[in-house]
Amino acid sequence: MSKLIKDKVLADNEWTVINEGDSTAAGQKSILPLSDFIALAEKNEVDFNTQACWLGAADEAELLAPYIKDLQLIGLNFTAFMDGRSFSQARTLREHLDFAGELRAIGYFIQDQMFYLTRCGVNAFEIPDDADIESLQRSLTDFSESYQAACDEPQPLYRRRV
Amino acid sequence: MYVYDEHDRNIVKERVEQFRRQTNRYLDGKLKEEEFLPLRLQNGLYIQRLAPMLRIAVPYGMLNAPQLRKLAHVARHYDKGYCHFTTRQNIQYNWPALEEVPDILDELAEVEMHAIQTSGNCIRNVTSDQFAGVARDEIIDPRPYCEIIRQWSTFHPEFAFLPRKFKIAVSGSESDRAAIRFHDIGLQLVQNESGATGFKVLVGGGLGRTPVIGSVVREYLPEKDILTYLEAILRIYNLHGRRDNKYKARIKILVKAMGVEEFTSRVEKEWERICDSQMLLTDKEINRAKSFFTRPQYEELNEAEESQLLIGLAEKEKGFKDWLQHNVSSHKVDGYRAVTLSFKATGIPPGDVTDKQLEALADLSERYSFGEVRATHQQNMVLADVKAHDLYDLWMELRPLGFATANIGTLNDMICCPGGDFCSLANAKSIPIAEAIQREFDDLDYLYDLGKIELNISGCMNACGHHHIGHIGVLGVDKKGEEFYQVQLGGVQGNDAALGKVLGPSFSGHEMPQVIRKLIDTFVDNRTQDEEFIDTYRRIGIDPFKERVYVKAN
Numbered sequence: 001m002s003k004l005i006k007d008k009v010l011a012d013n014e015w016t017v018i019n020e021g022d023s024t025a026a027g028q029k030s031i032l033p034l035s036d037f038i039a040l041a042e043k044n045e046v047d048f049n050t051q052a053c054w055l056g057a058a059d060e061a062e063l064l065a066p067y068i069k070d071l072q073l074i075g076l077n078f079t080a081f082m083d084g085r086s087f088s089q090a091r092t093l094r095e096h097l098d099f100a101g102e103l104r105a106i107g108y109f110i111q112d113q114m115f116y117l118t119r120c121g122v123n124a125f126e127i128p129d130d131a132d133i134e135s136l137q138r139s140l141t142d143f144s145e146s147y148q149a150a151c152d153e154p155q156p157l158y159r160r161r162v
Numbered sequence: 163m164y165v166y167d168e169h170d171r172n173i174v175k176e177r178v179e180q181f182r183r184q185t186n187r188y189l190d191g192k193l194k195e196e197e198f199l200p201l202r203l204q205n206g207l208y209i210q211r212l213a214p215m216l217r218i219a220v221p222y223g224m225l226n227a228p229q230l231r232k233l234a235h236v237a238r239h240y241d242k243g244y245c246h247f248t249t250r251q252n253i254q255y256n257w258p259a260l261e262e263v264p265d266i267l268d269e270l271a272e273v274e275m276h277a278i279q280t281s282g283n284c285i286r287n288v289t290s291d292q293f294a295g296v297a298r299d300e301i302i303d304p305r306p307y308c309e310i311i312r313q314w315s316t317f318h319p320e321f322a323f324l325p326r327k328f329k330i331a332v333s334g335s336e337s338d339r340a341a342i343r344f345h346d347i348g349l350q351l352v353q354n355e356s357g358a359t360g361f362k363v364l365v366g367g368g369l370g371r372t373p374v375i376g377s378v379v380r381e382y383l384p385e386k387d388i389l390t391y392l393e394a395i396l397r398i399y400n401l402h403g404r405r406d407n408k409y410k411a412r413i414k415i416l417v418k419a420m421g422v423e424e425f426t427s428r429v430e431k432e433w434e435r436i437c438d439s440q441m442l443l444t445d446k447e448i449n450r451a452k453s454f455f456t457r458p459q460y461e462e463l464n465e466a467e468e469s470q471l472l473i474g475l476a477e478k479e480k481g482f483k484d485w486l487q488h489n490v491s492s493h494k495v496d497g498y499r500a501v502t503l504s505f506k507a508t509g510i511p512p513g514d515v516t517d518k519q520l521e522a523l524a525d526l527s528e529r530y531s532f533g534e535v536r537a538t539h540q541q542n543m544v545l546a547d548v549k550a551h552d553l554y555d556l557w558m559e560l561r562p563l564g565f566a567t568a569n570i571g572t573l574n575d576m577i578c579c580p581g582g583d584f585c586s587l588a589n590a591k592s593i594p595i596a597e598a599i600q601r602e603f604d605d606l607d608y609l610y611d612l613g614k615i616e617l618n619i620s621g622c623m624n625a626c627g628h629h630h631i632g633h634i635g636v637l638g639v640d641k642k643g644e645e646f647y648q649v650q651l652g653g654v655q656g657n658d659a660a661l662g663k664v665l666g667p668s669f670s671g672h673e674m675p676q677v678i679r680k681l682i683d684t685f686v687d688n689r690t691q692d693e694e695f696i697d698t699y700r701r702i703g704i705d706p707f708k709e710r711v712y713v714k715a716n
Contacts, residue, residue, distance in 0.1 A: 082200060082283070084323025088400045091320055096435055110197050112184060119319035132192070135183075142180045145169050147313045149440040150320070156389075156440060157169055157313070158447035 094121030121151035206277030223251035304334035306451035325403035366417030369625035394433035463497020468550035513541035581621030588621035590638025590645035602675035
């Protein structure tokens with residue numbers, strides 16, 4: 001299982017990402033593709049203690065609105081790190097849908113995006129087993145100040161400047 | 163001019179440190195080439211044909227004397243003693259060493275400069291009118307709003323990996339000198355019936371492969387709503403812009419595909435959700451931004467006396483008279499003028515400037531213009547606040563520096579990208595074409611008779627030389643490994659913006675001076691009295707030009 005950084009520190013990774021077409025092992029905590037999740041949810045068959053959902057970059061975050069209070073975790077899957085749609089999905093989930101659970105970046109993102117992703121509301125990152133944790137944690141704190149309001153700082157700098 | 167506080171300084175300093183770590187990881191083999199690519203681009207660093215190229219941001223074109231001296235220092239110590247002003251008011255160094263770039267950024271940070279977001283698929287440097295704050299036709303000074311937008315867009319966490327680059331321009335005057343109709347977002351400052359300040363918002367303009375004139379999505383947006391509205395536009399673009407084909411990834415393609423109405427309605431819907439968020443601007447912030455762009459300590463001068471003096475001097479010396487007529491503009495304050503320094507002396511690549519020239523410019527700005535200069539998107543430089551009675555002395559000092567060529571607004575004041583001599587994207591060279599045309603038209607009086615003609619040259623369809631919006635546009639193309647040049651006519655960049663039309667089959671480089679000569683002859687033969695080139699073209703159409711240029715030799 002991949003390593004996990006959650007709330008800026010190494011953490012146990014209890015959830016497995018299920019790819020489209022894969023099946024889940026019984027009792028396993030699974031992050032399902034959106035289509036599988038919606039299919040189960042429409043039949044009221046989601047066990048929210050062991051089942052969560054991940055969004056591909058092209059998926060519409062708003063589709064999760066009916067389940068947002070029950071979901072413990074939402075994954076944002078990067079198939080290519082240059083695809084920045086997940087950044088807007090994250091803010092939509094946090095700011096429009098008020099998602100309060102774990103928002104986890106999965107797939108191919110790079111450490112240099114983690115600071116921005118955190119600002120957009122992502123609080124957990126699945127990272128490769130051989131990742132340099134120290135270097136990566138340094139990237140998480142690239143900046144101590146930002147101009148804009150975002151999920152980590154509700155006020156833009158101009159409302160905080162004295 | 164905007165002055166950094168501790169927050170701004172800290173942010174730029176942390177950026178330099180971040181980039182140093184990224185560069186070290188790359189050089190240590192810990193960061194892959196393709197992963198370093200967007201990181202270095204967002205720091206303005208390209209790997210070019212001959213060496214890396216570093217693009218430095220000049221926010222909305224404003225520079226002060228210490229910054230000019232620092233740019234000279236960087237040119238001398240890290241480059242070959244010169245740099246280049248671009249068509250987006252930025253500066254490029256063509257010969258820096260990759261491993262020294264963090265040091266260069268460190269040096270620039272000392273004078274509140276940086277290379278943040280000067281390339282890459284993010285929000286780029288905000289551009290504006292070089293006569294901001296001094297133009298007679300100004301409605302509202304755009305610079306405070308440019309600065310507010312600069313800060314908002316700097317390290318915006320959501321919009322650093324857009325489908326493609328994103329450019330914003332702001333105009334505050336009646337006559338658009340910032341080409342706002344050819345930007346991803348163009349903002350025109352306006353006042354409504356009750357005198358309140360706001361913006362007319364245009365989206366989806368651009369040049370490049372698919373040139374498009376921007377569409378109005380909002381006739382009036384109150385000033386305080388600007389950041390939330392920009393955020394809504396960018397979010398819709400980030401989520402829905404095409405990512406499968408980089409040539410179809412700009413917002414102009416999305417707006418065309420969706421239709422302006424549908425696009426606008428999505429933006430408005432998104433905006434309604436965030437319009438009263440904390441990103442709503444405050445009076446305090448608008449006033450803070452405005453406090454950096456106050457009226458300098460102008461002297462009280464008598465306009466009639468000052469102009470009388472100039473008329474007298476001009477009568478005595480034709481060179482001065484020509485310069486006054488072509489390179490000097492009116493000013494909103496009595497007795498003052500704005501001076502455009504020509505970076506278009508024949509034989510010098512348009513926009514290029516040496517370390518010594520930069521230092522001389524710094525001195526001149528301090529002695530004649532409150533220590534500030536502005537870069538123009540036509541690749542010239544402006545001293546915006548010169549006393550009329552100082553103009554003669556200034557002219558005398560500019561001449562030996564090579565900045566006094568009295569050709570602003572003429573055919574020879576051409577916009578020209580670095581082209582195939584430097585740029586790895588280029589299909590053809592552009593600088594030698596510019597020079598050959600300048601040599602063909604070496605008689606200034608003849609150029610003056612021709613009146614205002616805008617000639618823009620791009621070395622490839624990325625259109626950094628804005629060829630689509632030149633009255634005469636030249637585009638370098640590659641045909642089976644050979645360089646050819648396509649000619650377009652009828653482009654216009656201002657309020658009555660228009661895209662040029664292709665004249666016909668392309669020409670080889672050595673034919674170009676004669677092709678331009680034939681176009682000009684056609685104009686001269688057809689023009690009525692003092693009619694301008696573009697008006698003649700609009701009246702007679704493209705055919706007479708085509709016939710003259712493509713007539714078979716018999």
